[in-house]
Each structure stands twice: as C-alpha cells, then as structure tokens.
Amino acid sequence: MIINFHTLRHTYTTRLLEANEHPKVVQELLGHRDISTTLNIYSHVMPEIKKAAAMKLNNLFEDVIKTKGNHS
DSSP states (O other): OOOOOOHHHHHHHHHHHTTOOOHHHHHHHOOOOOOHHHHHHHHGGGHHHHHHHHHHHHHHHHHHHHHHHHHH
C-alpha cells in the first residue's frame, strides 16, 4: 500500500470530521478559501454527522418530555 500526501490529507480530514471537529476549523486547517470547498469534497462524511445530530435532537426532546412528566 502506497500512502501519498493526498491520501494522508484526505484521511486526516475525514477523521477530523468524524470526530465532530467543526467544519470551519477543518477548512482553515486545510487552507481552503471557502468552506463550501471543504464540505463538497468531504460530504461523504456528513451522513454520520447528520445521524449524530439527529440523535442529539432526539435526546433533547426526550429530556423535555421526561422533565414535563416529572412536574405533572
């Protein structure tokens, strides 16, 4: 297996996004002029991030429902 700079950069960026690093930070680290460049190239990582965000929102709603249920 040959690992070149492009492969290393792509893996580094993918792992940052998977670790929930803010895309703006990733953009700046990569030196992309525009965040849309970063997001367009690495959009394959976004489904996992979207799923995690949906779970967070679900948990917030569950907490609200539990809290309201305890005050009734």
